Amino acid sequence: MNLNEIFQSVRAASRKLAMWDVEMVNTLLRAVADKIEEKTDSLLEANQEDLQRMEVSNPKYDRLKLTKERLSGIAADMRQVAALPSPLGRVLESYTVPSGLRLKKVSVPFGVIGVIYEARPNVSFDVFALCLKSGNAAILKGGSDADASNRVIVELIHEVLEESGVDPHVVELLPSSREATAALLHAEGWVDLIIPRGSSSLIRYVREEATVPVIETGAGICHTYFDQAGDLAKGAAIVNNAKTRRVSVCNALDCLLIHRARLADLPDLCAPLQESRVILYADEPAYEALSGRYPVEWLRPATPESYGTEFLDYKMAIKTVEDITEAVSHIYAYGSGHSECIVTEDKEAADFFTRAVDAACVYVNAPTSFTDGAQFGLGAEIGISTQKLHARGPMGLREMTTYKWIVEGNGQIRKK
CATH class of the missing domain: 3.40.605.10 (Aldehyde Dehydrogenase; Chain A, domain 1)
Structure with missing residues (x-):
């Protein structure tokens, strides 16, 4: 035929x-x-x-x-x-x-x-x-x-x-x-x-x-923004799950955005990723915060190509931002409109993020790994x-x- x-x-x-x-x-x-x-x-x-x-x-x-x-x-x-x-x-x-x-x-x-x-x-x-x-x-x-x-x-x-x-x-x-x-x-x-x-x-x-x-x-270039008011325990679990649950799927995390005021917490935020040997491509402030606290063989300086990349692998970019507005601007520049997340205990920040971010799915204090028809109660997708x-x-x-x-x-x- x-x-x-x-x-x-x-x-x-x-x-x-x-x-x-x-x-x-x-x-x-x-x-x-x-x-x-x-x-x-x-x-x-x-x-x-x-x-x-x-x-x-x-x-x-x-x-x-x-x-x-x-x-x-x-x-x-x-x-x-x-x-x-x-x-x-x-x-x-x-x-x-x-x-x-x-x-x-x-x-x-x-x-x-x-x-x-x-x-x-x-x-x-x-x-x-x-x-x-x-x-x-x-x-x-x-x-x-x-x-x-x-x-x-x-x-x-x-x-x-x-x-x-x-x-x-x-x-x-x-x-x-x-x-x-x-x-x-x-x-x-x-x-x-x-x-x-x-x-x-x-x-x-x-x-x-x-x-x-x-x-x-579309391709899933997904971000998680760890806000100034983010809960560290929640953030570490969310980042780890979004990145390592299944790296080959479109809802996997590709880039962590972190508020500059929380850089001291970055090693603890990324600590669970070590078990999966996730390679981190960190900008200069994030690289400095992680040096000596994250295995050197899995820590690399970020390049312009690190952002806007769907890794589909045990790799993740990290970008330091001054505030939530810069985080949203970064997502606009590099996101694919798939799934984006904010980790915060500040309701105003959460409301701003969900209103300003243009994506099919926007999460507050939950990983992008939930973007799935079955998880949304649709059966399959x-x-x-x-x-x-x-x-x-x-x-x-x-x-x-x-x-x-x-x-x-x-x-x-x-x-x-």
């Missing part, structure tokens, strides 16, 4: 989804969850084939890796999506106009959603679950790093769909080639929306090349949108819908 035939088949399958009832969708999702547990060994075997082609030191390795525990979690997430209310058919607005026409704005699927992603095989399951539950067909375009994993995953899903007598074209995986990416980006008439997940270079390429509408799930049109932040089921107007009349005609 060539690419155009795939696009046509997925479009045809998407039309059938509108005729399904909610329980049919939920039954399919639960069946896929069961099949994940049944086929764990096959999934891990395919994943191992991908892992063998990647260096363990590569920051993408952790994102690529599947384990029994992670597959069990994916199955649980699939069942959680099944248990969530349907996002379709919600009346978003309803009123009567002077002509007597009754208007309703109702949530509906986009139709066909294409998702382009890199070394994250779990995304294949997440996208399928969220698209199916929201009435959308899905075209998956994974990277070559995870091709073996993705192919077995989609084969598993197709097996369940075929056993249930359902058109398997509701989800399709494209070849991992650049040609397939280019074709998807220009599949007008077949694909309604494209969502890229991955590096800033991938997202930029999709944004610049696509002629199909795009929702950006298809990505973190950093743009401002349609969706912003974690994109769950409701964000996978658009709307249409339903107009009810009683024989009215429009006069000139």
Whole structure:
């Protein structure tokens, strides 16, 4: 089957989804969850084939890796999506106009959603679950790093769909080639929306090349500002969790901003990072404060390139600021609009920060590691949108819908 035939088949399958009832969708999702547990060994075997082609030191390795525990979690997430209310058919607005026409704005699927992603095989399951539950067909375009994993995953899903007598074209995986990416980006008439997940270079390429509408799930250049009124114990725990929980994800901390008046506390603030051997790129005042108090082999002078970098590694920049205004200005200059945090016991400072910082998610005394669809109570997520049109932040089921107007009349005609 060539690419155009795939696009046509997925479009045809998407039309059938509108005729399904909610329980049919939920039954399919639960069946896929069961099949994940049944086929764990096959999934891990395919994943191992991908892992063998990647260096363990590569920051993408952790994102690529599947384990029994992670597959069990994916199955649980699939069942959680099944248990969530349907996002379709919600009346978003309803009123009567002077002509007597009754208007309703109702949530509906986009139709066909294409998702382009890199070394994250779990995304294949997440996208399928969220698209199916929201009435959308899905075209998956994974990277070559995870091709073996993705192919077995989609084969598993197709097996369940075929056993249930359902058109398997509701989800399709494209070849991992650049040609397939280019074709998807220009599949007008077949694909309604494209969502890229991955590096800033991938997202930029999709944004610049696509002629199909795009929702950006941007790179996460995340900051934490430790304010003059910050609690040291809270701050140390928040910084450590945001940086080291999983360094390869977009909500990981990249830069610590510290008020100059709290430089004496910087060694204690960074002390937990030593256990994970985090390399710190500190500006001159921060470097001086850390000298002799943080292992010299993990302490480096900051350069201009240290700021505005998404490390995806055990590395973090540190910048000293004079006040909260400078902290916000630094975030404006270097942030990506993903997730930003302030650690403070001063309510006025917290209010100023949440009002002034322009990001999808802004935290007070909690780490940016919470930016996640499941943590936000959305079940799973298809990505973190950093743009401002349609969706912003974690994109769950409701964000996978658009709307249409339903107009009810009683024989009215429009006069000139």
